Amino acid sequence: MRANDVRRQYEIHTRKRMLYFAVATALLFVSFIAGFGTGPGTLSFSDFLTVFMGNGDELQNRILFTIRLPRLLAAVLSGLALSISGAIMQSVLRNPLGSPFTLGISNAAAFGASLAIMFPGLISFLPSGWIQQLAVSLSAFAWALTGCFFILFMARQRGASPVNIVLAGIIASTLFAALTSGLQFFADDTRLASIVYWTFGDLSKGTWQDLYIQASIVLPVTAFFMINARHYNALNQGDDTAHSLGVNVKQLRLVSMVLASLATAAIVSVYGMIAFVGLVIPHIVRRLIGGNETYLIPATAISGATFLLICDIIARTVISPVTLPVGIVTSVIGAPVFIFLMIKTNVFQWRS
Amino acid sequence: MAVLKLENVQFSYVGRPVLTGITHTFEANTFTAVLGTNGSGKTTLIRLLNRILQPQNGHLFLEGKNIRGLRGKYLATQIAYVQQSHTPALAVTVFDTVLAGRNPHMDWLPSGRDREMVAEILAELHLEYAAMREINTLSGGQQQKVFLARALAQETPIIILDEPTSNLDPRHQAETLGLLRLLTENGKTIIMAIHDVNLAARYCTHFLMLKNGTALAAGPVQEINAALLEQVYEVPVQKHQSGERTYFLF
Amino acid sequence: MTGTLFSSFFYGIMLVVSSCSFHACSAIAEQKEKPVKEVTDALGRTVAIPVTINKIYPLRAGALRLICYLQAADKVSHVELNEKKRTVPYLMAYPALRNLPVLGVGNNVDPEHLAVSDVDIVVATYMSAREADALQHKSGKPVFVVNYGDLVDMKQDFYNGLQSLGILLDRSERADSLVSFIENDLSEIQRRIQHQNKNNPAAYIGGIAFNGAQGITSSRVRYPSFYYLGIESPVDSVAALQDAIGAGQKNTLLDAEQVLAWDPAYIFLDAAGKDIWQHELIRPAFQALTASRKNHVFSVLPFNWHTINYEHLLCNTWFIGKIVYPETFADVDTEKRSAEIIRYFYGTDIFDEVKKTYDPFVSYRGEK
Numbered sequence: 001m002r003a004n005d006v007r008r009q010y011e012i013h014t015r016k017r018m019l020y021f022a023v024a025t026a027l028l029f030v031s032f033i034a035g036f037g038t039g040p041g042t043l044s045f046s047d048f049l050t051v052f053m054g055n056g057d058e059l060q061n062r063i064l065f066t067i068r069l070p071r072l073l074a075a076v077l078s079g080l081a082l083s084i085s086g087a088i089m090q091s092v093l094r095n096p097l098g099s100p101f102t103l104g105i106s107n108a109a110a111f112g113a114s115l116a117i118m119f120p121g122l123i124s125f126l127p128s129g130w131i132q133q134l135a136v137s138l139s140a141f142a143w144a145l146t147g148c149f150f151i152l153f154m155a156r157q158r159g160a161s162p163v164n165i166v167l168a169g170i171i172a173s174t175l176f177a178a179l180t181s182g183l184q185f186f187a188d189d190t191r192l193a194s195i196v197y198w199t200f201g202d203l204s205k206g207t208w209q210d211l212y213i214q215a216s217i218v219l220p221v222t223a224f225f226m227i228n229a230r231h232y233n234a235l236n237q238g239d240d241t242a243h244s245l246g247v248n249v250k251q252l253r254l255v256s257m258v259l260a261s262l263a264t265a266a267i268v269s270v271y272g273m274i275a276f277v278g279l280v281i282p283h284i285v286r287r288l289i290g291g292n293e294t295y296l297i298p299a300t301a302i303s304g305a306t307f308l309l310i311c312d313i314i315a316r317t318v319i320s321p322v323t324l325p326v327g328i329v330t331s332v333i334g335a336p337v338f339i340f341l342m343i344k345t346n347v348f349q350w351r352s
Numbered sequence: 353m354a355v356l357k358l359e360n361v362q363f364s365y366v367g368r369p370v371l372t373g374i375t376h377t378f379e380a381n382t383f384t385a386v387l388g389t390n391g392s393g394k395t396t397l398i399r400l401l402n403r404i405l406q407p408q409n410g411h412l413f414l415e416g417k418n419i420r421g422l423r424g425k426y427l428a429t430q431i432a433y434v435q436q437s438h439t440p441a442l443a444v445t446v447f448d449t450v451l452a453g454r455n456p457h458m459d460w461l462p463s464g465r466d467r468e469m470v471a472e473i474l475a476e477l478h479l480e481y482a483a484m485r486e487i488n489t490l491s492g493g494q495q496q497k498v499f500l501a502r503a504l505a506q507e508t509p510i511i512i513l514d515e516p517t518s519n520l521d522p523r524h525q526a527e528t529l530g531l532l533r534l535l536t537e538n539g540k541t542i543i544m545a546i547h548d549v550n551l552a553a554r555y556c557t558h559f560l561m562l563k564n565g566t567a568l569a570a571g572p573v574q575e576i577n578a579a580l581l582e583q584v585y586e587v588p589v590q591k592h593q594s595g596e597r598t599y600f601l602f
Numbered sequence: 603m604t605g606t607l608f609s610s611f612f613y614g615i616m617l618v619v620s621s622c623s624f625h626a627c628s629a630i631a632e633q634k635e636k637p638v639k640e641v642t643d644a645l646g647r648t649v650a651i652p653v654t655i656n657k658i659y660p661l662r663a664g665a666l667r668l669i670c671y672l673q674a675a676d677k678v679s680h681v682e683l684n685e686k687k688r689t690v691p692y693l694m695a696y697p698a699l700r701n702l703p704v705l706g707v708g709n710n711v712d713p714e715h716l717a718v719s720d721v722d723i724v725v726a727t728y729m730s731a732r733e734a735d736a737l738q739h740k741s742g743k744p745v746f747v748v749n750y751g752d753l754v755d756m757k758q759d760f761y762n763g764l765q766s767l768g769i770l771l772d773r774s775e776r777a778d779s780l781v782s783f784i785e786n787d788l789s790e791i792q793r794r795i796q797h798q799n800k801n802n803p804a805a806y807i808g809g810i811a812f813n814g815a816q817g818i819t820s821s822r823v824r825y826p827s828f829y830y831l832g833i834e835s836p837v838d839s840v841a842a843l844q845d846a847i848g849a850g851q852k853n854t855l856l857d858a859e860q861v862l863a864w865d866p867a868y869i870f871l872d873a874a875g876k877d878i879w880q881h882e883l884i885r886p887a888f889q890a891l892t893a894s895r896k897n898h899v900f901s902v903l904p905f906n907w908h909t910i911n912y913e914h915l916l917c918n919t920w921f922i923g924k925i926v927y928p929e930t931f932a933d934v935d936t937e938k939r940s941a942e943i944i945r946y947f948y949g950t951d952i953f954d955e956v957k958k959t960y961d962p963f964v965s966y967r968g969e970k
Contacts, residue, residue: 002475006483040718067714193728195708238438243404245455246428283368291444323712
């Protein structure tokens, strides 16, 4: 029975995938707890119990619930959003170099947010507080969409080959980075400090309100990607084949890119630039468990969250008492990992 | 029984007419070769049959129903398509490639039945040794077989292929076309764009000859003759008979 | 094979990192309830601050300088990392500040480190209300924002900053005395030039730091020394353009050709950019300038180094006055006056060190 042979191979393969999920999920929990236990205001295990029973003192409560928990959730949400955005962009553009950062969408979002910070007059009619924060996010999203449509336009005009997409991404990110510098050049010193402070990817900036807004964007977007996982698998067979498999190719590509840009903008507009997560994590996961999107998307989400949690722990401990912006850590770790992947795998040999 | 019917189908790319009015009927349980010179509109016709393109004029009917009005998911259960030599961009295993063919039958995640079917098809096509290998690591001939397996997993009465043999060595050409012929005998309707007239004459049951965007001739492959080929390809053609087999020398 | 290697490498990193979690526990300093009072900061925020403030954390550019001006450096408990290696007069006057514990690199701070510190209050400059509210909310420390101001358009901001900090730090008298010292100095300068009827000379200020040291072409609209000396600055023509596009930035980077075209009678170069402009000066184009030929190129003390050095600005004004109006300022010994000013601002005699560091008030011919 040769079919049995296939079944056996498939089971082994599935077991490998499940093992990955088990390990990745365990690591997510371990790093989340490690993140909870890391920081200058060290707390013992019994202190934790006291605080969670509601008997902590003011400072303990503040550290755990106002500082650390939002920060950890920010890491989880950002890691998840950036890495699955990268995975989806790679998939729908059928391009190994797709990621919010390489396609210039992070930079576009950063420009949008800088613009709103630079000209608060434009949004000053709004009630203060989280609605203004929302306006910053909306500006970030609007410009992220601009970047996204530029990439889609270029992909349509010249084909989505790695070279074309990378060139378009370089153009977009350079342009938006230049526009952001332009804003900085003219900003008065207070706004300059705000923009510079904000451009560094730093997870300590977010509040609970930011997290609610982000979660209400990122989680539905993730659900959409998960629901359409089989269509991404079909898309990977080629546009025409995907079409004949019942997938509305143009619509799926457009909606996916827009949603991935939206998720990216939701993160970038609050925490600033966090590079390499969206590029490297999907590649690592794909290498470990294969390219089936049904597994790839959730595995990428878990691994991305774990990666950013770990990077954040490093950022907080490596030169303590000074905390590095986490964007520096992700780049310093991400760049060599990507180079390793480039050398060890055929990243650049993939055809479109 | 008429499965796919074209009525005066016209198509042009931004002002450049490709098909100027094709009327043709593909019958059930036939294996039709769509023949013609480069640029005669073979691939365009194939993509029209699949509704990847929509004709500017004329109609296509699937079992009497205009395909323009059919739901994409329904169409995907009727017509499978194997595009010309396409290697997936991102690493995917052979199993997952074939499983993608089950897409129109899935609601979300593949069911046990979907996986069972993939296992059986892979075994039937003698691909079990490669089931968990990445498709990029296979040879062109093996890949073509995997794509055919994907089309079979789609469980459609009709399979359309664009130049399935273009990159294959003679052994794999024979293997692939023999398999397609076998499928026709088992009830499938197959439409295939192909360059090689001799392969078409040997394996197909019917042919459709395109020239300058029109259907110049159609019928059972036995009706292909040297005069027709000379008219289409504009080169001298000789006919050779060897036993029961007919060859055309260009 | 490589796959396994790679995954073990990846997980290796993860495990190493996650194992450095729970540090040995140390009891968190008990936060005693201190009496508080409510004050309003420069942004109109109401901030509840302890009645007695003994531990200040100055955040962002210039905050520490203002505190030093008020002679309250002894109340500073933490500094930004960047202060450790900065060359500025306030650290020459109070070198012990460099030895204080560090919070943040500069510009921003991890709220958790701030929360667990014994800081009573954060004094911040160049901060928006949203940032200040966020930091205060997270760290639980009052964040008091002052506008750093300047000496021309935003002079009142600067004075308000000094005076509000004076009240906060129990240094009101000192704040008032500083304000009147500056006011007296400026009016003395203005009194001297009042009857100057010779047509206003044109002068150019270059080498102003802007995101780090810059060369000759980095200038500033409404440079305070020029403003108070009635010196016409061709750069001020840029101000209209800046206002038109709504740019709040007063530092400006010019085209070298524009500087050559203006050909100002005097060129003053900010010592912060000396390493850059001393190489530019020897170029033939600059050598051909009227100011170069007439030996009217001078170095002045850094104006915008870690934002505005007000004490340097006053010294520069006396020096520039003496160069441009020699008769009016004939009785002034620039170095002596500068030493007095700096002594007044910091309460210590550090002018020799300032002079050694910046080599100001020197004529440059652009020769090697």
